[in-house]
Amino acid sequence: MLQMPTMQNRETQLQSSYTPALTKTAILVIGGAEDKVHGREILHTFFNRSGGSEAVIGIIPSASREPTIIGDRYVQIFEEMGTKYTKVLDVRDRDQGNDSVYLDYVEECTGIFLTGGDQLRLCGLLAETPLMDRIITRAQNHEITVGGTSAGAAVMGYHMIAGGSSGESPNRSLVDMAMGLGIIPEILVDQHFHNRNRLARLLSAIASHSELLGIGIDEDTCAMFESDRTIQVLGKGTVTIIDARSMSYTNQSQVKGSEPLSIHNLKLHVLCHGERYDLNSHQALPLK
Amino acid sequence: MLQMPTMQNRETQLQSSYTPALTKTAILVIGGAEDKVHGREILHTFFNRSGGSEAVIGIIPSASREPTIIGDRYVQIFEEMGTKYTKVLDVRDRDQGNDSVYLDYVEECTGIFLTGGDQLRLCGLLAETPLMDRIITRAQNHEITVGGTSAGAAVMGYHMIAGGSSGESPNRSLVDMAMGLGIIPEILVDQHFHNRNRLARLLSAIASHSELLGIGIDEDTCAMFESDRTIQVLGKGTVTIIDARSMSYTNQSQVKGSEPLSIHNLKLHVLCHGERYDLNSHQALPLK
Numbered sequence: 171m172l173q174m175p176t177m178q179n180r181e182t183q184l185q186s187s188y189t190p191a192l193t194k195t196a197i198l199v200i201g202g203a204e205d206k207v208h209g210r211e212i213l214h215t216f217f218n219r220s221g222g223s224e225a226v227i228g229i230i231p232s233a234s235r236e237p238t239i240i241g242d243r244y245v246q247i248f249e250e251m252g253t254k255y256t257k258v259l260d261v262r263d264r265d266q267g268n269d270s271v272y273l274d275y276v277e278e279c280t281g282i283f284l285t286g287g288d289q290l291r292l293c294g295l296l297a298e299t300p301l302m303d304r305i306i307t308r309a310q311n312h313e314i315t316v317g318g319t320s321a322g323a324a325v326m327g328y329h330m331i332a333g334g335s336s337g338e339s340p341n342r343s344l345v346d347m348a349m350g351l352g353i354i355p356e357i358l359v360d361q362h363f364h365n366r367n368r369l370a371r372l373l374s375a376i377a378s379h380s381e382l383l384g385i386g387i388d389e390d391t392c393a394m395f396e397s398d399r400t401i402q403v404l405g406k407g408t409v410t411i412i413d414a415r416s417m418s419y420t421n422q423s424q425v426k427g428s429e430p431l432s433i434h435n436l437k438l439h440v441l442c443h444g445e446r447y448d449l450n451s452h453q454a455l456p457l458k
Numbered sequence: 459m460l461q462m463p464t465m466q467n468r469e470t471q472l473q474s475s476y477t478p479a480l481t482k483t484a485i486l487v488i489g490g491a492e493d494k495v496h497g498r499e500i501l502h503t504f505f506n507r508s509g510g511s512e513a514v515i516g517i518i519p520s521a522s523r524e525p526t527i528i529g530d531r532y533v534q535i536f537e538e539m540g541t542k543y544t545k546v547l548d549v550r551d552r553d554q555g556n557d558s559v560y561l562d563y564v565e566e567c568t569g570i571f572l573t574g575g576d577q578l579r580l581c582g583l584l585a586e587t588p589l590m591d592r593i594i595t596r597a598q599n600h601e602i603t604v605g606g607t608s609a610g611a612a613v614m615g616y617h618m619i620a621g622g623s624s625g626e627s628p629n630r631s632l633v634d635m636a637m638g639l640g641i642i643p644e645i646l647v648d649q650h651f652h653n654r655n656r657l658a659r660l661l662s663a664i665a666s667h668s669e670l671l672g673i674g675i676d677e678d679t680c681a682m683f684e685s686d687r688t689i690q691v692l693g694k695g696t697v698t699i700i701d702a703r704s705m706s707y708t709n710q711s712q713v714k715g716s717e718p719l720s721i722h723n724l725k726l727h728v729l730c731h732g733e734r735y736d737l738n739s740h741q742a743l744p745l746k
Contacts, residue, residue, distance in 0.1 A: 339652050339676045339695035340728055364627050367655030373728060388627045388718075407627035408718045412726070419744045421730060430676075430696045432730040434742035438700070440628055440661060442709060442720040454722035456707040 195219060195315045197354060197395040201361040201387030201407065202286055202320035206247055212392045212405050217251045219315040219394075220281025225253040228272075228279045232261045232295045233287025233321035240285045248283075259301070267299020276304050281315040284322030290332050290348060292325055297351055306353050312397040316353060320361050328355035329382060331375055336367040340431040342422070345374040354395055356449075358382040363410055365389045376414050377422040377431045383449070384412030399449040403441045411447055411454070413437040483507060483568075483603045485642060485683040489649040489675030489695065490574055490608035494535055500680045500693050505539045507603040507682075508569025513541040516560075516567045520549045520583045521575025521609035528573045536571075547589070555587025564592050569603040572610030578620050578636060580613055585639055594641050600685045604641060608649050616643035617670060619663055624655040628662040628719040630710070635663060642683055644737075646670040651698055653677045664702050665710040665719045671737070672700030687737040691729045699735055699742070701725040 196219045204212045220227055229244045231237035241258035248256045259272050259282075266272065276282070282305050284292065296302040309316045324330050330350030338344055358379055360372040363386030376384045387393055388407025395401055403409045418435040425431060439454040441447060446455040484507045492500045508515055517532045519525035529546035536544045547560050547570075554560065564570070570593050572580065584590040597604040612618050618638030626632055646667055648660040651674035664672045675681055676695025683689055691697045706723040713719060727742040729735060734743040 336655070337653050339679070364655070364658045365625050367624070367652070369657045370652045391627070406718065408720065419742065421733075421745070425730075430694065430730045431728065432696065432733055432744075433728045434733075434744070436726040438724040438726040440719065440721045442713075442718045445709075445720055445722075454707065456720075456722070457709070 194397060195309075195312045196397070197309060197326070198315070198317035199323045199326050199354070199359055199385065199387060199393045199395065200317060200319035201323060201363060201389050201391045203362070203389035204319055204392070204405065205390050206243070210247070212390070213247055214251060215392070215394065215404055216281060216283065216315065216317040217248055217253065220253070223252050223254060225280050226278050227253050227256040227281045227283060228275055229256065229258045229283050229285065230261065230296070231258060231285045231287070233289060233292035234285055235287065235291075237262065240287070244283060244285060261295050261301070264295055264299060267296055267301040269301070272301050273304065276301060276308070279314055281317070282309070284316070284318035284325065286320030286322060289321040289324040289330060289350075292321055293330070293349065293351060297349065302351060306351065309353055323359050323361045323387060325351045326353045326359050327357045327382065328352040329358055329375075329379055331358065331360055331371065334371040334374070336371060338370060338428070340370045340373040340377065340433070341428045342374060342426060342431065343428045345371045347375060347378070356383055357385050360384070360386045363388050364407065372412060373433060374431055376412055376436075377420045377433045380414035380417045380420070384414070386410035386412070400455070401447040401449065403443055403445050405443065409441045411439040411441065413439070413452055415452065482685060483597075483600045484685070485597060485614070486603070486605035487611045487614050487642070487647060487673065487675060487681045487683065488605060488607035489611060489651060489677050489679045491650070491677035492607055492680070492693065493678050494531070498535070500678070501535055502539060503680070503682065503692055504569060504571065504603065504605040505536055505541065508541070511540050511542060513568050514566050515541050515544045515569040515571060516563060517544065517546045517571050517573065518549065518584070519546060519573045519575070521577060521580035522573055523575065523579075525550065528575070532571060532573060549583050549589070552583055552587060555584055555589040557589070560589050561592065564589060564596070567602055569605070570597070572604070572606035572613065574608030574610060577609040577612040577618060577638075580609055581618070581637065581639060585637065590639060594639065597641055611647050611649045611675060613639045614641045614647050615645045615670065616640040617646055617663075617667055619646065619648055619659065622659040622662070624659060626658060626716070628658045628665065628721070629716045630662060630714060630719065631716045633659045633662040635666070644671055645673050648672070648674045651676050652696065660700060661721060662719055664700055664724075665708045665721045668702035668705045668708070672702070674698035674700070688743070689735040689737065691731055691733050693731065697729045699727040699729065701727070701740055703740065
């Protein structure tokens with residue numbers, strides 16, 4: 171499924187040999203409410219990683235019930251930054267996931283951005299469509315940059331938190347799980363993390379999926395997954411990583427409904443701007 | 459400072475040789491909003507650990523600005539359970555911390571209960587008074603049971619979270635620290651934990667006090683500290699333990715104000731009813 175690089179991709183590759191940190195592809199998992207007005211650090215990084223002035227960006231606003239408004243807003247932002255071309259892939263029906271115009275555009279794209287909204291709606295419209303399959307393949311082959319915010323972040327894993335509530339002890343009823351898009355299969359994302367009191371729901375999900383790395387991302391904060399399998403943190407808040415590989419016990423098979431869940435012996439890391447996490451060694455890395 | 463056991467203590471000791479799990483002294487650290495109406499599990503455990511029908515209980519309502527109302531409420535609860543005697547130590551002025559009637563009563567007490575309210579008020583009125591010093595000594599010598607809920611839980615450590623806010627990434631401005639009563643010096647307590655979104659504030663405190671064990675207690679939940687240095691969980695929620703002994707990095711010395719705090723390589727345990735934590739081995743222990 172590997173495509174021959176287009177001329178533009180080749181240019182990006184040439185650029186990247188000079189300034190790799192600025193232009194290499196990445197997957198940006200954003201905790202929602204990213205700055206769209208002032209420094210726009212996270213969105214500017216997405217723009218740069220998509221090729222900067224050579225970027226060809228596709229906005230997928232399908233999570234939202236107001237796709238025109240939100241799609242146009244991101245088009246305006248990225249055009250102001252100076253992309254070569256930006257277009258909304260306004261999928262409102264699963265059939266459009268086979269649209270040849272959209273499929274051709276994805277071959278030309280250097281960046282795809284998934285907006286916020288409802289993650290179940292986004293997956294319902296796009297999961298396992300030719301369009302999304304092609305985006306995922308190109309992202310996993312490091313040919314394009316993908317960004318997703320809020321609902322667009324939630325869908326990154328193979329498993330996804332579809333909804334839930336907060337203000338309670340961890341319990342099975344606190345979290346609704348569904349299939350995500352599987353762009354980064356091994357992670358389980360929760361967004362608006364400290365802002366909306368979501369530790370209990372992420373732990374409730376991890377108790378049943380201890381093989382996954384829990385990633386809680388605050389608002390205006392981004393966990394940027396690099397092609398070398400490190401995560402770098404951008405933005406004004408923190409990324410909380412819950413590593414259950416050493417979990418020694420959970421009662422999750424014995425409880426149901428709203429009965430409290432226990433989970434023993436997790437590793438917890440809270441990372442700030444510029445700090446990194448190595449997905450191979452499972453080590454948090456301080457700012458150099 | 460060890461007192462000769464009174465007749466009543468001797469009776470309790472005799473009883474405890476038959477049913478030690480029910481009557482031995484403990485320190486009950488309660489996350490607030492404990493059930494006062496139905497099963498009253500936590501308060502009933504405090505009653506039993508204070509000696510049951512032989513219990514002589516002192517209520518300290520000094521955290522509250524309505525000490526008469528809250529004091530009387532607990533008197534009624536414990537009298538309904540069948541204590542031998544229950545009395546309010548209604549300290550509203552630091553001079554009362556030297557009151558000979560109260561001091562004599564503490565010598566007869568088998569249980570002391572600290573109500574909710576404002577932890578700074580409680581410490582301001584009672585810290586380092588002869589009355590509180592004597593309570594602490596008797597508790598640490600395992601001569602009496604002590605319980606504290608909400609503000610009465612917050613004061614248990616040598617360091618205490620005096621206040622703060624929530625809904626943000628961990629940062630220094632999120633938490634106000636003060637001196638606690640030091641009944642269990644090595645812990646740092648936060649209460650109403652998952653209910654009020656307090657992970658970030660507890661982490662913000664632990665970043666500056668990684669030598670302390672962070673204990674986040676949910677509402678209607680109790681971390682009961684036994685004389686064998688295990689913690690047992692009671693009630694309907696969870697106790698979250700944050701162990702920073704293996705912390706590999708924090709940026710806390712480099713940031714100020716509301717700049718986000720990082721903290722790498724913590725251990726996290728979430729414990730439910732009946733589960734235990736060993737303060738010597740630092741291991742979480744499943745329900746047997």
